[in-house]
Amino acid sequence: MTELVVEGAVEARANVNIALIKYWGKAPGELPEDKNLPAVPSLSLTLDGLYTVTRVAFDPDAEVDRVFLNGVELDPGGTARARVILDRVRALADVAAPFRVDSVNHVPTAAGLASSASSMAALAAAAARCAGLDLAPDALSELARLGSGSASRSVFGGWVAWEGRSARPVAPVEHWDLAVVIAVVGTGPKAIGSRAAMERTTRTSPLYAGWVGQAAETFREALDALTARDFPSLVAAMERSTMRMHASALGADPPVLYWQPATLAVLREVERIRADGLPCGFTMDAGPNVKVFCAGADVEAVSRRLTPIPGVAHTFVARPGQGVIVRLVTQERP
């Protein structure tokens, strides 16, 4: 099944995911296909309804790849990540033609989540199929990883582990009815981007080696807790991973500090909610927002506690979601 789709287009839809055990730091690798190899294993939950739809077609008349995001064409600087995937697809399929990529993000800014994982996973799936590649799931995950490390996880639904070259599903959506309440914190001063912060941490933080050294054990604890549906143990591992990731960045020169006052206010409120008998736990990525895990039935109760906190712009609820979906588009593009 290596049929080349030249006449039509392929559309893929992928959800974002949220890491409980964090990806922070890259392993060394010199080849193009070694891009974004992780220094540490990570564990994530793919989220429902926060997705990117990407349509890919060959564009034989073009001289270079053209990428449109939400209808606006990106300049070459904005297409660098996409081109890594497209170049790899051309190499694997032994074709040379440029692609036209039309991508629409359905990850509202209000969700407080980055869309690089969903967009690169959707792009990888659509481009591979467009070029006639019938990639196994792990190969598709590896391809998505080249565009954005966390995209390797968005290929799969539910609970996903990522170690080494590709991610793998470890439990389906139905395994555990948990949900995430995202406390979106009004942005303060512009923070450093996650790639630059990761690079600075790796290069200058004397705490980074300790972060890498502990990762396998924390990952294993979280996997065991997930298998056993042991929420307190899952939360303990998640918060430990989160704090150690942020701590390794705090140790950089100059320090990388993503938190705002409201970030701390949410963390303290999570402690109080838990003390009040409502199980929940937090994680944070390279930004000031706080993501709070709880039972699916508890999202309203948790949201009611987090929404009134000064500095929290609003909260947003996300639930477990499926992996990437691909379909052929037979009709002509308008």
Next chain:
Amino acid sequence: MTELVVEGAVEARANVNIALIKYWGKAPGELPEDKNLPAVPSLSLTLDGLYTVTRVAFDPDAEVDRVFLNGVELDPGGTARARVILDRVRALADVAAPFRVDSVNHVPTAAGLASSASSMAALAAAAARCAGLDLAPDALSELARLGSGSASRSVFGGWVAWEGRSARPVAPVEHWDLAVVIAVVGTGPKAIGSRAAMERTTRTSPLYAGWVGQAAETFREALDALTARDFPSLVAAMERSTMRMHASALGADPPVLYWQPATLAVLREVERIRADGLPCGFTMDAGPNVKVFCAGADVEAVSRRLTPIPGVAHTFVARPGQGVIVRLVTQERP
């Protein structure tokens, strides 16, 4: 000069100090005189007007040491630190009699600073002199260290370095006209004490080794900046040391997080003050308060920026101060 002062009393007065390069973690040591040996070198400024006055006399009629703090006698649990110093003094002076200790703290709660450094430095100086010991400054610093690590620095005035068994003065009060604006943050949930947090960090944080490994270099940078009166370099080293200390604690299991929302608000305001052209820099100890260093002439301007921050109860200004002072008290105690 080993005259034993049995009839009279000795009074010592010592100031608190604030560490720019942080003490966090103890070196191994099994002997009583190895207590509070530091895992890392630290650098501090002794502060004026925030002090403890401690009067020590032999009490031949008593069976055990009696310690009064602000007029109230402490129970045995409260005198443990003092007894380490008193036992050491008795051993050095080859005497057996119990002491009576009367200590008065003049470190207002409003200053947001712990008084263990000033109280243990004053106790060491008064008890040693009372027992007829004529200790050299480094030996007195070593004695004070047994009660509280940071007390080793309060023996000296101005800028003080502490490595190994004792601290040493590195620049006098007059060397540099800097001051500290302390932003006192309304306390939130009761935090873990610094000794327990230090112990937990040492035992469970995989980031602790990195903290220890970087300490000598950061200390050296700060010393060089102090010598050259290079404020930006001093601040860079101070903030790096501060963040790495807190990061090593964040890496503990469970994580140790001392910050409150207002702590972050002050850190962000310090960034803005600096961006506005007013040089300043922060440090934090095992608690939510933020200490902001600036030129002595700038304390009003800095205070005006920090005082209105929501969650900051008030600010407090401290300036460089002298080391411990000892005097004989000839009159009878009432």
